[in-house]
Amino acid sequence: MSFETLPGFRAFYPESSARRADIFEKWRAAAHSFNFLEYDAPVLEPLELYIEKSGEEIVGQLFHFEDRGGRAVALRPEMTPSLARLVGAKANSLKRPIKWFNIGEHYRYERPQKGRLRAFYQFNADILGESGASADAELIALLIQSLKAFGLGVEDFKLRLSDRDLWLFLLAAEGLDAAGSAQVLGIIDKLERNSREKTLEQLATVLGESAAVFMTKVEAVVAIRDFPALVEYFTALPIEGTQTEAIEARLAEWRVLLTALDNSGMGEFVEIDLGIVRGLAYYTGFVFEAFEASGEGRALAGGGRYDDLVGKLGGQAMPAVGFAMGDVTLGDLLEKKGLMEVAEAGPDFIFIIGGVAERAQALADAACLRAAGYRVEYPLKEVAFGKQFKDANQRGARFAVIYGSEELASGVFKVRDMAAGTERDYPRTDLVALAESLLEEGQD
């Protein structure tokens, strides 16, 4: 009987494990630099948690089953519902703003394809308890920094920024209620993927005869790329009274957001693009997605404001904004750009052991250096000298230390710098101090 890895799941041999560790380290370092705190939640959750957030349709996309206690459970497909529950449960005692992040594996029962697997890692970051656009700016700055940390620049990726609130003004002007608006946003979300004819057809089912006129408005809005044009378009809308003030207020929020991003040095990555509205209906304000600069591929990261969700899932209402970044699309991009760290570091020291008699001293020294935190390797069986050096070379050792009868007889610590090819004797005094100076300064 033979077994294979389940579809859409990956095994991590040391090389890919090293790459994954590198990605996690950079994500974590970025989050820490913005003073986000790490949290975690169960991988297995009540199925109901996801149905409550996303509706019954979600069940078909989940790994779910009934546990032996008769509970309907699911492997987490995303982090946000768990986060909302955690925060909601302690809402009154948590210092705000709450800035939290998580790096964890998520599971979705979907057909694997380019940039999408069934098990993948996500970096989630959220700011809760602050409704102002400064929070959106802080979060977006973290998102951009998290990508820059890999050496990616403006020529590699961009962040497409949009706003569902602005869309709602437009839709209200068309006389649409909440349900109709949600429907139209769903159509706009697919604008890029569908033909103009198909989009028109879909709009007509909601708007009837005004669909064609509305379509031209949509095309004008989606073409806007800079803030002055955005202001011009929305202040010129034929809308009166309190709505006009609301639009003014909304544009002021935009100003706060864009100014903060410019001041943080992130402005160059941001591109206004109201074509982004994001699929599910719970987003309430700014929404954004990061893409490869060429526009190819799936989104590198996506997020937005969700001011109503915590109240719905956690009981206690709380404004929130967050993003998620996956390891699969990012890994593909890093690979393509040649920015993927490939190998795990080699050992600091490999011991070359002459024979059974010399092994005792080598083991004692290895234990000493290992206790001090150095990476030390030695052969587990008796092997010819030449082979040991060859092996040390192949394993990428920084230094080889020779344990032969001559060295032990004369009481020296003979160290060979594998890269330089130099070899020197050192007195057998403080090995840890010697190791430290060798690794810092090398061998003269």
Place this chain on the structure above:
RNA sequence: GUGGCUGUAGCUCAGUUGGUUAGAGCACCGGAUUGUGAUUCCGGGGGUCGCGGGUUCGAGUCCCGUUAGCCACCCCA
């Protein structure tokens, strides 16, 4: 869930119109090599040719099914 393409050693691949015991390079292990590493030489392990069925005297090769991978659609939290 739907469709297209592809499955021969760990990896990259060869394998003639269907014909005996399925090969190469790389990688791995051992040796030449009992005190010095990237070269060289020799040897070795590793395959139910993705799996199942069919056609045939005979199938890695042809046909059907299935499974997995890749890609696209649906969906994308």
